[in-house]
Structure formats: structure tokens, C-alpha cells
Amino acid sequence: MVLSMDRWMGKVAVVTGASSGIGAAIAETLVEQGLKVAALARRLDRMEALAQKLTNQKGKLYPIKTDLSKEEDILNAFKWIKENLGPIHILINNAAVCESATLVDGDTEMWRNVLEVNILAICIATREAVRDMRANNVDGHIIHINSIGGHQVPNFPKVNIYPATKFSVRALAETLRLEFISLKLKIKITNLSTGFVDTEMIPETIKIKLKQCFEEKQIIESENIADAVIYVLSTPPHVQIQELTVRSVDESFFKLICY
Ligand SMILES: NC(=O)c1ccc[n+]([C@@H]2O[C@H](COP(=O)([O-])OP(=O)(O)OC[C@H]3O[C@@H](n4cnc5c(N)ncnc54)[C@H](OP(=O)(O)O)[C@@H]3O)[C@@H](O)[C@H]2O)c1
Structure with a gap:
């Protein structure tokens, strides 16, 4: 199989959550x-x-500048892209939030925000991108950045509805x-699931524990x-990577942060 990025040269890609971590690395690449x-x-300052x-x-x-929990913001962003950059070829649905709380006493508004960013924003952005691809006869590519938590509920404290949203993304x-x-x-669709990546999403307390586990650098990074x-x-255009999971070779650290 010949791998080539040639057909995407000069084309338009949309990356959500491009102000930090994995999204920033994808946008940069x-x-x-x-x-x-x-x-x-x-x-905006980070992206600028x-x-x-x-x-x-x-x-x-x-x-x-887009707040993905607001449909109007998403629609305005796509309108600007179509009018100023041209037909959309790639959409990377990367943005997500993971708030620390439990299901037994969590806050409804917090859950609502997580649902809106992690699920609804993906639906809206995907609809807008696909409409544009169809209108312009573009055989584009949509990639959902998912999590190993979208395949198996992790035994971590206080993940509340995050794994449920990531199971939804896979569906x-x-x-x-x-x-x-x-x-x-x-149009291609890929569900790309990641293991632990050293980003702002991981709380400092867990990061400290994780880093204590590694004598050598083993946690995967956003660039990976x-x-x-x-x-x-x-x-090639006819080959679709439907599912891809990228994780560290050594995830023995899991046992250290479980309940
Ligand atoms: N890090 C990991 O270990 C890990 C593991 C599995 C899966 N993932 C997945 O990887 C993806 C990227 O996460 P990350 O680790 O790179 O986390 P991150 O550094 O915290 O980045 C999250 C991004 O989402 C954006 N975002 C959050 N709420 C938003 C909103 N309301 N409107 C617009 N943008 C919003 C943030 O931008 P602003 O705050 O500037 O809006 C930021 O750019 C997520 O889908 C996550 O679930 C990460």
C-alpha cells in the first residue's frame, strides 16, 4: 500500500480543540x-x-474562536470556513472535556456541558462538514479522536459520564x-482511540503518579x-482505517490509579 498525503495538499481541514494537546499537535502536523x-x-490566544x-x-x-457547546458558534465557524477557505476535505473531531466528579453526586450542568462538547458538537460539526463535502463532490475524511475509555470503562476515580460519551462517539x-x-x-470515517497521552486533560495528581511509574519515557505524546x-x-482513497487504537506499550501504570 502506497501511503501519500499528496491529494490533501492545499486542501481545507477543520480541527476542533486545536488550542492544546492532541488537537494542537494534529493542527500543526x-x-x-x-x-x-x-x-x-x-x-484564541493559544491558537494565534x-x-x-x-x-x-x-x-x-x-x-x-469557537465555543463548541454553542451551536451558533459552530455554524458561524463553518460558514466562515466555507466562505473564506474553500471546500472542506477533512474534519478532525478532537475536542472533548473530562470533568472530575462522580455519577452519584455530580452536577447536572457539568454533565450537560460534557454531553454537548463530547457528543452533540461532533454531530453538528460532522453534519456541516458532510453537507459541504457533498455539495462540492469531495471524497473527504472524518476522524473522531476517541479513547480507550470508549471501548472499556476505565477503573479510575470520578470519570462519571466521560466513558459513556466516548462509547457514544464510537457508535x-x-x-x-x-x-x-x-x-x-x-467519504471515510475513522474512529481513532488513544491511550494515556500527556496533555492538560490529565489531572496533575494522576500525571504525577503516572510519571513515577516510568524509568524511561513511555507515555505517548500528542505528536504520536x-x-x-x-x-x-x-x-489510498479506497482503503479505510475504520478503527485504530494507539496506546503505550507499557500501561502497567493503570493499576496505580484505579480506585
Ligand atoms: N489525554 C489523554 O490521555 C486522552 C486519552 C484518551 C482520549 N483523549 C481524547 O483526545 C482528545 C483531545 O484531548 P487532549 O488530551 O488533547 O485534551 P486537552 O489538551 O484538554 O484539549 C482539549 C481541547 O478541547 C477544547 N475544548 C474543550 N471544551 C471546548 C468547548 N466548549 N469549545 C471549544 N473547544 C473546547 C479545548 O480548547 P479550549 O479550552 O481552548 O476551548 C482543547 O483545545 C479528546 O477527545 C480526548 O477525549 C485524550
């Missing part, structure tokens, strides 16, 4: 590969700093794949996930 990348998140860092690359980063990916088949669309995205995108 896509810009290095020559794409026009629309970066969606709330922390990234855009500045990437000014000499083949592609370009376009920061768009959304499969439902979308089946819809594409029934509509005879050649960005490379996995490039691999998935580089496959």
Missing part, C-alpha cells in the same frame, strides 16, 4: 503537510501563537459509516497521535 487548517477552540509559530510552513493555520462513527454506504458516498492521523489520512 497538517499545516506542515501543506493544508489550510481551520482551528476551532475557545482559547500556534499560527505564528507555523508562518513559514507549507500550509497555514486559521484560528477561529456515532459506525452509524456514520453505514449512512455513507447507504448514500453511496466515498498526530502521526497516527497522518497515517490514516495517507491511505
